[in-house]
Amino acid sequence: VRTVLRRLVASIVTVVLASALVFLGVQALPGDVASQLLGQDATPDAVATLRGQLGLDQPAWQRYLEWLGGLLQGDLGTSLVTGSGVGEQVWPALRNTALIAVVAIVVGITASLVLGVVAGLYRDRWPDGIISGVSLVGMSVPEFVVATVLVLLFAIVWPVFPAVVLEGRDATVVELLPAVWLPAAALGIAMAAYIVRMARSATIDVMASEFVQTAELKGLSRRRVVLRHALPSALLPTLNVIALNVAWLFGGVVVVENVVNYPGIGTLMLQSVSNRDLPVLQAIAVISAVVYVLCNLAADLAALALDPRQRKGF
């Protein structure tokens, strides 16, 4: 229990630190919101008035504390661009992104685990060659290239899926569903490579270990050896990689969503950067930090639960 508590405290500190860094980073961006909002045609008077209205003339630390206070009460602030609550923009976007993430994770992780284990079992034979080769290519090609190629093939040459999403953030799940597959596939391919590699080497290690050899010598069927003994042990080192990948998904999604104009958190983030919509940007950054920390926490706790050896030593 103490271990768990310590992990939780560390996580909260990480999130607060991340929020401060994000706030500072956003302040350092060139150009200010007022002139950005009013555009090239802005008169100096109009810019000054808007700066006053937005509270930009207050010192940065004061704005940070006010914002942090609001955050604790669940108030993400007001968007500088639309004038509505940040939550109204961020939550639907997050829901849409979750849709891609769930598809990418469920399909991607299952497939890559299976492929990784198969590659490990057929080490250095042709299935291993194909799986390792393809996953290495998937790892090396940036996800936006994968996404662009998928769009070119499956939306323009053979129009099976839509090339871009035209609906806004408040689109229903049914409206979004046809558009989810290409970005999810792009993310899944990029993510799969790591997990395949990890699951493969873990399987090889486990299959060479003494307890598996013992099980084989006892005359158990190969099927039983793999499923009952090898697989659970091989999964353990993969857990961390999966957790990191889920967190990475949040970053990859920024790039891939913009390729297909998917109305998720990534598109919202890029829009906020170019509009200098600081409250939205900060909210997204903090949410990303929370997701990242939660994924790692979950991986740690799961490892703790699966492997009794780790419970000591803290």
Added chain:
Amino acid sequence: MRWTFHLRSGVTWHDGKDFTADDAAAALAHLLDPDTASPQAAVLTPLVDPAALQVVDELTLVVPLLAPNAEFGSLLTNYNCYVARPDAVGVGTGPFVLEEFTPAGRGSVTAYADHWRGRPTLDRVVFSSVADVGARTNALLAGQVDLVSQTNLDVATARVVAASDRATVARVPNAQWYVLPMLTTAAPFTDVRVRQAFKLAYDPQAVLDLTVAGNGTVARDNPLPPEDPYWVDYGTERDPERARSLLREAGMENLELDISTSSYDPILTPMAIAYRDSVAEAGIRLNISTESADSYFTSTWMQVPLMSTYWYTGRSADQLFNQIFRGGSSYNETAWSDPAFDQLLDAARASVDTDRRRTLYQDAQRYVVDNGGAITPMFADRLVGISRDVVNYREVGFEFDWIGIGFKQAVQE
């Protein structure tokens, strides 16, 4: 000077009410209200006192001007000057009725059957916001959208679009106006001889060919596009030798300078490079300085001696000269202030004789070419991606013909 506007009868608002002189006065007053913060207010405020507007009858509005301006009517054609009812948001008199609007999201309008020019061809127009230009183009190529609006395709993308089965490219001649402004308040451009040398030194045809593959017209430093009714065929004739001797006279031989650019528009950097290469012959050495695109217009533009920018054409000659070349205007990107030129503009505005006004605006063009701070190499065509099914796409100034635009099938029926 007083302007009397006789309003068209039979024009109605989208909620069915008649459009009257009272409405026109209210719309003009709304435009001038500092709280509205209209970009066009800076142009109109020195001319109109909203309290002095006189509604003579239902359809007659008299606008007494604070300073004479025979081009006042053309200033009201600016795209910020549509009539609107301050009391009813989204109610206008145009061919389409606002149905839905979400910032950075979807929007839609439906045909207004009682429009004074008759019902528009299309029943409904749906707008989608796509931030990434590549994604916008893909949407067109995949047949998901019929028109990529507000996007000037670069020449390479335009070739891809034109080669597709579903989409093609509509060309709006000379719609993009490219400028290399020299800040006349900064050395070495305080000296008019240096400004002239920088205009004489380069070959506009080379810049046009290298940056947009010839899709446009050379401007030869005349900022008025050839389509303008007041345009005069006058511009700088390239002469690198004379440029060299002007620089020698000014004591500025072997000049080395930075030219600022950014990726804000894809043409700016190629234009700066083409210009740099072209002026080398006259002994001018330039270094390309690429600035961040999202702060270019706030931190670099109008703050360095030599930069690159673009505007849309479509302003009337009067608005163009008074906004971008008159001393003291907030858009005067060369910070040029020449009383003789400003007097020329005042004389043109005060003249009600169209022929005389044309002569004066033509003198203004010659004056800008010879003395001003703007190097204007070219006007480039705007390349707009449209579906092959779209017919009657016509752009005028900042807008396109909303009434005529339609689909092939609909026209055949």
